[in-house]
Amino acid sequence: MNKSHSILFFVLVFLLQLVISDFLHLGPWVTVCLLPFMILQIPLSRRPHVVMLSAFGLGLLLDFLSAGALGLNAFAAVMAAAPRRFLYRLLVNRDRQDKTEIPTLRSAGNAKYIKYLLALTAIYVIAFVLLDCVSFRPVGFIIVRILASTVVSTALGILLAISFQHQH
Amino acid sequence: MNNRAGLLSTLTAIILFIVLESLSILLLVENSVVQRFRILGTVRTAQAWVWTRTSDIHYYFNLRSENEQLAEENRQLREQLDRYAATARRIDSLSVEEGPDFIWIGATVIKNTVNRQRNHLIIDRGRRDGVEPGMGVVTSRGVVGIVGAVSNHYAYVFSLLGTGQSVSAKLAASGAFGPMVWPGGASDRMLLQEIPVHIQVAPGDTVLTSGYSTIYPPDIPLGSVVGTKVSKGSSQELTVALFEEFRSLHSVYVVKNNRQPEIEELYEQVP
Numbered sequence: 046m047n048k049s050h051s052i053l054f055f056v057l058v059f060l061l062q063l064v065i066s067d068f069l070h071l072g073p074w075v076t077v078c079l080l081p082f083m084i085l086q087i088p089l090s091r092r093p094h095v096v097m098l099s100a101f102g103l104g105l106l107l108d109f110l111s112a113g114a115l116g117l118n119a120f121a122a123v124m125a126a127a128p129r130r131f132l133y134r135l136l137v138n139r140d141r142q143d144k145t146e147i148p149t150l151r152s153a154g155n156a157k158y159i160k161y162l163l164a165l166t167a168i169y170v171i172a173f174v175l176l177d178c179v180s181f182r183p184v185g186f187i188i189v190r191i192l193a194s195t196v197v198s199t200a201l202g203i204l205l206a207i208s209f210q211h212q213h
Numbered sequence: 214m215n216n217r218a219g220l221l222s223t224l225t226a227i228i229l230f231i232v233l234e235s236l237s238i239l240l241l242v243e244n245s246v247v248q249r250f251r252i253l254g255t256v257r258t259a260q261a262w263v264w265t266r267t268s269d270i271h272y273y274f275n276l277r278s279e280n281e282q283l284a285e286e287n288r289q290l291r292e293q294l295d296r297y298a299a300t301a302r303r304i305d306s307l308s309v310e311e312g313p314d315f316i317w318i319g320a321t322v323i324k325n326t327v328n329r330q331r332n333h334l335i336i337d338r339g340r341r342d343g344v345e346p347g348m349g350v351v352t353s354r355g356v357v358g359i360v361g362a363v364s365n366h367y368a369y370v371f372s373l374l375g376t377g378q379s380v381s382a383k384l385a386a387s388g389a390f391g392p393m394v395w396p397g398g399a400s401d402r403m404l405l406q407e408i409p410v411h412i413q414v415a416p417g418d419t420v421l422t423s424g425y426s427t428i429y430p431p432d433i434p435l436g437s438v439v440g441t442k443v444s445k446g447s448s449q450e451l452t453v454a455l456f457e458e459f460r461s462l463h464s465v466y467v468v469k470n471n472r473q474p475e476i477e478e479l480y481e482q483v484p
Contacts, residue, residue, distance in 0.1 A: 092222070093222075093226040093229075094225065094226055094229050097226070097229055097230060097233055098229070098233070101233045101236075101237070104237070105237075105240075108240075114241055114244065114245040115240045115241065115243075115244040115245070116236075116237040116238065116239070116240030116241035116244065116245075117237075117241060117245075119233070119236075119237040119240070120234060120237035120238065120241065123230060123233045123234055123237065124234070127226070127230050176241070
């Protein structure tokens with residue numbers, strides 16, 4: 046897959062996230078978050094500053110276009126983007142030699158890739174849900190929402206990763 | 214060089230992270246009433262928590278000076294009370310002399326022993342504070358001892374917990390009095406001796422200083438009776454549980470009897 050295809054895929058995922066945010070209402074328990082997957086799709090060679098700024102821009106754009114609370118997705122996206130490289134080296138590639146620009150299920154290995162995606166998604170969802178409903182929702186609700194949103198978002202991210210890999 | 218560049222890069226990344234997250238929160242607060250309410254509410258809760266803890270810590274570190282202030286205030290009140298009592302007595306006797314019978318000097322115990330046959334204390338008041346040998350040392354819960362020696366800033370006190378030490382004490386109910394001595398052993402028990410056998414004594418009766426010595430003021434509570442036995446067939450010996458906990462002595466008062474020289478002069482006139 047060349048660079049323009051990657052960018053197109055990236056844009057399509059963002060549009061999908063926008064459609065989900067605006068039109069697909071799964072109730073108060075589940076929030077589908079594809080931004081962690083998008084953060085994962087940013088090439089590994091990019092410096093942390095670039096990744097954080099990109100994540101912030103994406104989050105802000107999503108907040109703006111989906112008419113949500115401005116800053117909510119931006120906050121969660123930066124939170125997930127900041128430890129991205131650390132998590133990659135911790136969970137996927139320990140020898141600090143980044144052989145691939147964008148990790149895929151094949152290059153990283155299924156289990157490692159899923160752990161990596163799960164970790165990023167969990168951080169994103171925790172930040173998002175806590176900021177969205179802390180102090181006025183019961184703790185039980187918050188925990189269930191975090192778990193459900195993380196599972197659904199990770200599952201959708203895996204499907205997108207498979208699709209990305211097939212195109213590759 | 215690489216290390217320095219790496220450190221700089223990490224630092225800027227951390228700063229950027231903080232800036233972006235702060236900006237997000239700011240946007241959220243500015244654009245969403247609900248979020249503003251929640252975030253500011255959380256901030257206020259956190260502030261209240263920090264302020265409460267800060268106040269607690271401040272209070273804790275101020276306890277020492279608060280204690281000293283209270284001790285000083287207590288000392289002044291005692292003197293005032295003593296002055297009123299003296300005035301009341303003199304009004305009864307048509308005397309108009311002024312001045313309290315006792316002067317109270319607040320002090321802090323800096324050394325204390327309780328497990329010897331003759332125990333002692335060191336207090337942080339000495340000659341320059343008006344402390345002299347022979348003065349009594351008391352608290353609001355009992356008698357502590359007698360000043361034995363003084364330096365400019367410190368005084369050595371013979372503890373009441375010493376064989377050979379005694380204090381003149383009386384029963385609050387009957388007024389019967391006698392010497393109270395420490396038999397050794399437990400630091401919270403003393404013996405009130407020479408109480409006539411015909412005096413009715415019950416467990417729990419309060420024991421006070423009699424005021425018959427020139428060292429200690431009258432009516433300082435000393436303890437309560439926990440046991441009685443007949444001694445030498447003609448008097449009772451009462452076991453008294455002390456109110457004062459000698460093991461945790463901290464603030465004490467040195468008492469100076471202003472009438473002591475006059476009383477001693479009187480003794481000297483007697484052939």
